[in-house]
Amino acid sequence: MNVITDHLPEFGSGLLLTVELTLLSLAGALVAGIVVAAMRVSPVGVLRAAGMAYVETLQNIPLLVWLVLAVFGLPEIGVKAGLFTTAVVVISLYQGAYTAEAVRSGINAVPAGQGEAARALGLTFTQSLRLVILPQALRTVVQPLGNIAIMTLMNTALAAAVGVVELTAAANRVNLAEAQPIWIFVAAGLAYMALSGVVGLATGTLERKLAILR
Amino acid sequence: MIEVRGLHKRFGAHTALRDVDLDVAKGEVVVVIGPSGSGKSTLCRCLNRLETPDAGSVRVDGAELPAEGRALARLRADVGMVFQSFNLFQHKTVLENVTLAPVKVRGLSRAEAQQRARELLDRVGIGAQADKLPAQLSGGQQQRAAIARALAMRPKALLFDEPTSALDPEMIGEVLDVMTGLAHDGMTMVVVTHEMGFARRVADRVVFMADGEVVETGAPAAFFDSPATDRARDFLAKVLDH
Numbered sequence: 160m161n162v163i164t165d166h167l168p169e170f171g172s173g174l175l176l177t178v179e180l181t182l183l184s185l186a187g188a189l190v191a192g193i194v195v196a197a198m199r200v201s202p203v204g205v206l207r208a209a210g211m212a213y214v215e216t217l218q219n220i221p222l223l224v225w226l227v228l229a230v231f232g233l234p235e236i237g238v239k240a241g242l243f244t245t246a247v248v249v250i251s252l253y254q255g256a257y258t259a260e261a262v263r264s265g266i267n268a269v270p271a272g273q274g275e276a277a278r279a280l281g282l283t284f285t286q287s288l289r290l291v292i293l294p295q296a297l298r299t300v301v302q303p304l305g306n307i308a309i310m311t312l313m314n315t316a317l318a319a320a321v322g323v324v325e326l327t328a329a330a331n332r333v334n335l336a337e338a339q340p341i342w343i344f345v346a347a348g349l350a351y352m353a354l355s356g357v358v359g360l361a362t363g364t365l366e367r368k369l370a371i372l373r
Numbered sequence: 374m375i376e377v378r379g380l381h382k383r384f385g386a387h388t389a390l391r392d393v394d395l396d397v398a399k400g401e402v403v404v405v406i407g408p409s410g411s412g413k414s415t416l417c418r419c420l421n422r423l424e425t426p427d428a429g430s431v432r433v434d435g436a437e438l439p440a441e442g443r444a445l446a447r448l449r450a451d452v453g454m455v456f457q458s459f460n461l462f463q464h465k466t467v468l469e470n471v472t473l474a475p476v477k478v479r480g481l482s483r484a485e486a487q488q489r490a491r492e493l494l495d496r497v498g499i500g501a502q503a504d505k506l507p508a509q510l511s512g513g514q515q516q517r518a519a520i521a522r523a524l525a526m527r528p529k530a531l532l533f534d535e536p537t538s539a540l541d542p543e544m545i546g547e548v549l550d551v552m553t554g555l556a557h558d559g560m561t562m563v564v565v566t567h568e569m570g571f572a573r574r575v576a577d578r579v580v581f582m583a584d585g586e587v588v589e590t591g592a593p594a595a596f597f598d599s600p601a602t603d604r605a606r607d608f609l610a611k612v613l614d615h
Contacts, residue, residue: 202441275423276460280474280526281450283443295464371464
């Protein structure tokens with residue numbers, strides 16, 4: 160147990176970075192997901208195709224490949240960003256593809272009459288989506304979005320592979336010095352579990368609060 | 374006010390509308406009746422382009438309905454619509470349902486829109502329900518809220534797509550009363566309905582449709598008492614028998 164208490168500062172800063180990565184990536188994923196889902200249901204064919212291409216491209220290449228590509232490829236084409244920033248952007252865009260699909264299923268679950276009523280009142284397509292459809296769609300997909308949040312949290316561990324010293328990388332560093340993998344990684348694992356527990360609780364609370372009467 | 378020429382609409386192999394012409398004058402109440410599948414709802418939905426016609430033209434107040442986009446949205450704002458299934462926004466209170474479009478489309482201030490919404494809700498008799506969610510209302514109350522929502526845009530014309538077909542019998546009257554009041558106030562209305570009593574009492578003109586075509590049109594008294602076509606006689610015999 161000493162191995163954990165001795166290295167609390169390292170674990171602490173790793174944990175903090177994991178939380179930061181998760182929260183920023185989630186915010187980014189939500190924005191990207193809503194924009195792409197809106198594109199996928201838009202009446203404009205080009206936007207629909209672009210939205211679909213986005214989802215297919217992002218989902219069908221592993222996150223680790225995207226991370227390595229971004230970290231080594233972006234400087235080649237003159238884009239210089241810190242490792243943390245690069246990781247946040249890549250994870251956001253990647254999780255954004257999954258978020259888009261969840262949001263789109265929510266949009267499809269809203270009865271067609273809602274959009275018709277909105278358009279019959281003179282709201283534009285974008286206004287109908289923003290004011291009538293999305294608020295109802297998002298309420299129905301709180302649970303899947305919670306799963307995506309947990310998946311995002313777990314996927315931040317991949318940032319370790321490209322040099323971001325988040326929780327997994329911090330644990331790995333401590334292990335290189337102490338060679339006690341079981342204690343060290345069990346501790347890291349428990350920390351991840353605690354974090355996803357918090358996400359799960361938040362999802363449940365949100366779902367109860369936002370449920371709409373039909 | 375509304376001018377329909379040569380309207381055609383197909384759904385796959387099924388032709389829902391065949392060369393339909395219709396004129397609705399300002400202040401006129403036109404009631405469209407006919408058997409199920411006769412195309413009357415489709416016609417109603419083509420009037421504000423919720424369905425895109427395959428051929429033909431629809432003019433509202435002189436302007437041809439454009440393709441989907443901002444211009445169409447502006448035109449739709451002037452033509453209110455009341456649906457069979459109410460379609461109130463489920464996540465908003467009754468008051469918010471009524472104020473949404475006036476604020477977002479007409480640019481009214483929130484306070485102004487709310488004051489006007491409360492007046493309208495009082496007028497349709499559900500002022501006390503303003504802060505409830507749609508699901509907490511009865512069907513008749515929901516439909517009256519939907520009528521208030523349409524009226525809040527101060528439309529030039531109102532379309533009713535079977536407004537009482539989803540209601541329990543005892544709630545039909547309260548909705549028809551509101552509609553009768555609107556008709557007496559001079560609102561231009563196109564009403565698709567199965568309520569023959571309403572058609573007879575309130576319509577200026579009855580349009581009878583069957584198989585996607587306008588079969589007969591005339592003043593309600595003449596139409597109901599001595600229909601000119603066999604198709605209409607047959608239909609009336611079935612619906613008026615009981």
